[in-house]
Amino acid sequence: MTAEFSGDDPSLFGAVPVDEPSQSHSSETPFSVDARVLRPRRAAPADTVRATRAEVNLGALRHNFHVLAKHAGRTALWPVLKADAYGHGAPAVARTLERAGAKGFCVALLEEAIELRDAGIRVPILVMGGYYGNHHEELVHHSLAPVVYEGGQLEAFARAARNLGCESVDVHVKIDTGMARLGVRPSELALFADHLLAKSELRVVGAMTHFSCPDGVTTAHAQEQIRVFEEALGVLRRRGVKPALRHAANTAALLRGVGLYDVARPGLGIFGAAPRTEAGVALSEELRPVFRIRSEIIALRDVNVGEGAGYGERWHADRPSRIATIAIGYADGFHRSLTGKASVLVRGKRAPLVGAVSMDMAMVDVTDVEGVTLHDEVVVLGAQDGPLGKDSITAEELGSWSGQIPWEVFCGISRRVPRFYREP
Ligand SMILES: Cc1ncc(COP(=O)(O)O)c(C=O)c1O
Structure with missing residues (x-):
């Protein structure tokens, strides 16, 4: 027997349909973010006219979380729920995973993090995108953890902490180990660490990097990225910066036991798609589509x-x-x-x-x-x-027809398709 719930079923997720004004921090405080994230419209079955819909299987979500947790061993899982949890609807996904034991979450945007706080999520939330506009106080107010990699960010978060009378802000330092996208360049890390140490308002709880080959994590390039990351951690350590949470692994790295430190950041696998080896073999047969x-x-x-x-x-x-x-x-x-x-x-x-x-x-x-x-x-x-x-x-097969990667297939299901949440 399968029970079906809409995303706004009070018994499961609180009675707030995401498209309606909620009793959120953002509507009650001066810290409102103007930009809204595109969120899928949720409706009760009786509200929808067209029969097209996306069913999100919460049992499969929990199952995937436990499969990945088993692979991670002592490494804690902080699932990546950016882009509205890869299109699956971030609040409902986060609530389900928090109850299943997720120790934290990662998102790209400040708006996405606030949406999760407004949904009642209490575990740490890492904002990875690095863009905070002039909303640094808002981030501190919502007890979020920013990724930092340049001096201006340190100054802005220290000022935000002082303005709000907040003892300290937890930050994660991002290190560019070879992707050349975001992060402190290794050659600039010693100076950056000194800047960090000069800001008593900032507490470095994390240090992270990201692999440039999302599924080819056994390549020589990935091994080189790990070597550079280790060296960077050494530079930080020698200056007295000892982040308790070191992290690098995405889904593929986690499934292959590569780059497993204190935390792992799986996205794709949480939603049931298994990356493949270079030889085309799925890295897991246990994951279930959500x-x-x-x-x-x-x-x-x-x-x-x-x-x-x-x-x-x-x-x-x-x-x-x-x-x-x-x-x-x-x-x-x-x-x-x-x-x-x-x-x-x-x-x-x-x-x-x-x-x-x-x-x-x-x-x-x-x-x-x-x-x-x-x-x-x-x-x-x-x-x-x-x-x-x-x-x-599968998302992989659909993507092979449309010329998209599975990540893109998930994120591409538009907000016009209502999401329904199923408990098998
Ligand atoms: C910084 C970072 N970490 C982790 C992930 C999760 O990767 P995956 O979906 O391959 O598990 C992403 C996804 O793009 C990311 O940008």
Whole structure:
């Protein structure tokens, strides 16, 4: 038996639909962030008209967390919930993982971190993106931990702590070990450490780096990044900066036991997608997909040989065909580049797309799907168990058709698709 809950089910997640004003810090205090993060709209089943939706399986989420925790051993997990928890809905995901034992969370934006605090999350939250605008006080007010890597940030957070009468701000130093994206360059680290030590308002609780090959973490380059990180930790140590939380590992590194320090930062694996080795072998067979994106057949027609379908008639029937129109399109994140490449699941069987994917709809050749009828469920991502079989489409497979990586597939499911939370 499967129970289904909407994201605003009071018994599970508090009674605040995210699109409505909440009793948040931001609406009550002078520390409001103007910019809103694009968040998926949540609704109760009765509120939605269109049958297209994303089901988020909270049981699978917990399962993945425990699988990764087993691999991590003594290393604590701080799941990465940026971009609205890779599209799955950050508040509900964070609440579930906090209860499952997550010791902290990582996000990219200050706005994302505040959203989690407003959702009642109490464990440490690391803001990794490094961009704080002029909202340093707001970050301190919400007890968030910033990533720091340049002098201006140190000065701004020290001032924010003084202005708010706050004893200290916990910061994590980011070290650029070879990605050349964010972080202190190793050659500048000694000077940076001196700046840090001069700011009594700042407490260095963490030191981190990030691998430049998200799944190729056994490469010589990754090993070199670890060597540079170790050296950097030595530089900090010799100056008396001893961060209790050292971290480097993403999902792939964690699954391979590479770069495991005090904390690991898995994102992709939490949502059930396993990175692969260079030889193409999945790093875990245990992870379970969390997303299931489903729609319905909203029109069915028979077309004759030679008839075309969709914008530009990019497809023509070479046999008498039955064409189903499904209620999902590129505005939902069902990429236009899937045209002519993807299949979907109908009655438990694969059926190919025909014609160009349009903004709200796509068309499917269901000639070979026995017994197909109007309103049949169509699954574009995830599993389906139907009268004709049982199959599933992974984020990796969908991405291979659209030219996207699995991270992009998840983040690309647009806010127009309501998220529903399932407890198996
Ligand atoms: C700094 C940082 N750490 C960890 C992660 C998580 O990586 P993954 O999703 O591969 O586990 C990301 C994701 O982009 C990241 O930017």
